[in-house]
Amino acid sequence: MKAVLTPPSPVNSTAKIRVAIIEDQARTREGLRALIASSDGLECIGAWGSMEEALAADWRVKPNVVLVDLGLPGMSGIEGIAVLRVHCPEAALVVLTVYEDNDRVFRALCAGANGYLLKNTAPAKLVESLREANRGGAPMSPEIARLVIEIFRKVHPPEKATHNLTPQELRLLKLLVEGHSYKTAAGQMGVSINTIAFHIQNIYGKLQVHSKSEAVARALNANLFA
Numbered sequence: 001m002k003a004v005l006t007p008p009s010p011v012n013s014t015a016k017i018r019v020a021i022i023e024d025q026a027r028t029r030e031g032l033r034a035l036i037a038s039s040d041g042l043e044c045i046g047a048w049g050s051m052e053e054a055l056a057a058d059w060r061v062k063p064n065v066v067l068v069d070l071g072l073p074g075m076s077g078i079e080g081i082a083v084l085r086v087h088c089p090e091a092a093l094v095v096l097t098v099y100e101d102n103d104r105v106f107r108a109l110c111a112g113a114n115g116y117l118l119k120n121t122a123p124a125k126l127v128e129s130l131r132e133a134n135r136g137g138a139p140m141s142p143e144i145a146r147l148v149i150e151i152f153r154k155v156h157p158p159e160k161a162t163h164n165l166t167p168q169e170l171r172l173l174k175l176l177v178e179g180h181s182y183k184t185a186a187g188q189m190g191v192s193i194n195t196i197a198f199h200i201q202n203i204y205g206k207l208q209v210h211s212k213s214e215a216v217a218r219a220l221n222a223n224l225f226a
Contacts, residue, residue: 020063051080054165092133137181
C-alpha cells in the first residue's frame with residue numbers, strides 16, 4: 001500500500017509548521033516524531049526510513065520543513081535533496097546527520113539544502129531550528145557554520161568573478177554564507193528588511209538562482225569571496 005502523508009490537524013492547522021522526516025534509524029526517527037508532536041506549533045505529517053519510501057508517498061499535504069538524514073540506504077540524502085527540491089520546491093530542506101566533513105556539507109548545500117544540523121543538536125535547539133528554517137533562515141550547527149566560513153576563506157575568486165554584484169550585494173551574500181537570516185543580516189548592515197529583500201531579488205537574478213540555499217551554494221562554487 002502506498003504511504004500517504006497524514007493530513008494536518010483540523011485545530012489551528014494553519015498555524016502549525018508541517019514537518020516530514022527521512023531517517024533510516026527507527027529509534028531516531030520515532031524520537032524525532034515524538035519531539036515534533038510534543039512541540040507547540042509543529043506537527044509531523046510523515047516519517048520514512050528511506051528516500052525511496054518518501055518519494056513514493058502520496059504527498060497530498062506539502063511539508064513546510066523536511067528533515068533529511070544523509071546516510072540513507074539506497075538513494076543518499078544528498079541525491080534525495082536535489083529530487084525533493086523539485087518535488088516540493090517551497091519546503092525548507094534541513095540536513096540532520098552525523099557527518100560534518102566539508103565535502104558533504106558543500107554538496108548538500110549545492111543540492112539545495114536550506115540548513116545543516118548535526119545529530120548532537122539539543123532537542124530545544126532542533127525545534128527552534130525547524131522554526132527558523134520555516135521563517136526562511138538557514139540553521140546550522142556551530143561546527144558547520146565554522147566549517148562553511150573556513151571553506152570560503154580558503155577559496156580565491158577568479159578575476160572578475162563577481163557576476164556584477166554590487167559591494168552591498170556581495171556583503172549581504174557573505175553574511176548569508178556565514179549563516180545569517182535576513183533579519184540578522186539587516187541588523188549587521190544597518191538597513192531595513194525591505195532593503196534586504198530588494199538586494200536579495202537582485203542577487204537571485206544576477207546569480208540565476210531561486211532560493212537562499214542556491215545563492216549560498218553558487219557563491220561558494222563560484223569563489224565569489226577573496
